[in-house]
Amino acid sequence: MAKPKRNPNSEELANKIIEKYQPESVEDMQNALKDIFGPMFESMLKGEMNHHLGYEANDKGEKETENRRNGYGKKTIKTSTGEVDIKVPRDRDGSYNPELIPKRQKDVSAIESKVISMYARGMSQRDISSTIEDIYGFSVSHEMVSDITDQVLPELEEWQTRPLSSCYAFVFVDCMYTTIRNQYETKKYAVYTILGYTIEGNKEILGLWLNETESKHKWMQIFDEIKARGVEDIFFLSMDGVSGLEEGSRAIFPDVIVQRCMVHLIRNSVKYVPSKDYKAFTKALKKVYGAPSLKACLSAFESFQQQWAAYQGAIDVWTRNFHHVEQLYDYGSSIRKVMYTTNAVESIHSSFRKVTKKGAFPNENALLKVLFLRVKELETKWEGGHIQNWAMVMNQLLLHENLKERxxxxLE
Structure with a gap:
């Protein structure tokens, strides 16, 4: 990339500023710039007034308007280098409305975008206020931070109710818990997240929902909602095993293939295994759900049961859910690699936790604002990119008798 050319007058201007102010530190240079901002603003406002009246300040000739200049009003504005006092020109009939700094506007620092950016990264209102004061030299109240971040609420509402794609090849569902402060007590709230892979191979977070607990009834309400927003078909749904979720999802999407997450089954089974055997136990399990064929999977499971017979509780977890392991082998290896775990949505929750670890949120909107801002960041990263190996996934979908027609x- 070619290096941008510097304005040939900038060096001359810099030398004049240095000669005038003789700065000895970065802070001195910032103060010099701050000192220059006032006259710059005032000069530009005077230019606006000349245009508004149609004549220069010292013009002695005949004028087309009876309106005249009427002195100056004082105003303190907030800039990116701190607060600056300026004089704003006035006219007699009060018809002059400054465009550079409109009436009642006192902040020209673009602080709103900075506050929203800090909020999106999980900074508390107290930390944001302190940071703004340290860097820019003026204070921002908690109420102002809240008002600024509330600007995203209409966009959040629009996003939560937007029409969805007709079909999602894969959907991953999961919950995470965070804390909301309700008057004098705090409560854990479940954040419901649905991640979808479209038929074109794009990632999309379908929405965010809050509830005091995770339940199949809430999940059914959510599935009902996404159907009302345009979702007609879901091929595969990967979940962590919430009781009743499998039946509930099929009540809304009868043809969905529900897959238990292998990683969650591992977590459930290692509860019955001493820590000294974790590594060997999980290595043996990987040979079961990661086998190249159903025959190899069944053989590996038989060996697994014999090898770890002493830990019957762990074996029972896999015996009760083994139909979910067998189901994997109804599909090609590329499809299996996508559907066998909910890691994709858990990764999103890991990202959410980075911005919710600051403590309890004052209300649901405060929590949803920060989560939505993080979603926007994630979606920006995903733009233009497809799921890894998506071409092979689609080839295997089209080879499967029950999925090809759907x-x-x-695709048409």
Whole structure:
């Protein structure tokens, strides 16, 4: 990339500033710039007034308007280098409305975008206020931070109710818990997240929902909602095993293939295994759900049961859910690699935790604002990128007898 050319007058201007102010530190240079801002603003405002009246300040000739200049009003504005006192020109009939700094505007620092950016990164209102004061030299109240971040609420509401794609090849559901402060007590709230992979291979967070607990009834309400927002078909739904979720999802999307997450099954089973055997136990399990064929999977499971017979509780977890392991082998290896775990949505929750670890939120909107801002950052990263190995996933979908017709319906 070519280096941008510097304005040839900038060096001359810099030398004049240095000669005038003789700065000896970065702070001295910032103060010099701050000192210059006032006259710059005033000069530009005077230019606006000349244009508004149609004549220069010292013009002695005949004028087309009866309106005249009427002195100056004082105003303190907030800039990126701190507060600056300026004089704003006035006219007699009060018809002059400054465009550079409109009436009642006192902040020209673009602080709103900075506050929202800090809020999106999980900074508390107290930390944001302190940071703004340290850097810019003026204070921002907690109420102002809240008012600024409330600007995202209409966009959040629009995003939460937007129409969705007709078909999602894969959907991953999961909950995480965070804390909301309700008057004098704090409560844990479940954040419901749905991540979808479209038929074109794009990632999309379908929405965020809050509830005091995770339950199949809430999940059914959510599935009902996304259907009302345009979702007609879901091929695969990967979940962590919430009781009743499998039946509930099929009540809304009858043809969905529900897959238990292998990683969650591992977590459930290692509860019955001493820590000294974790590594060997999980290595043996990987040979089961990661086998190249169903025959190899069944053989590996038989060996697994014999090897770890002493830990019957762990074996029972896999015996009760083994139909979910067998189901994986109804599909090609590329499809299996996508559907066998909910890690994709858990990764999103890991990102959410980075911005919710600051403590309890004062209300639901405060929590949803910070989560939505993080979603926007994630979606920006995903733009233009497809799921890894998506071409092979689609080839295997189109080779599967029960999925081909459904897939072609949405590819046309």
């Amino acid at each position: 897939a072609l319906k949405y």
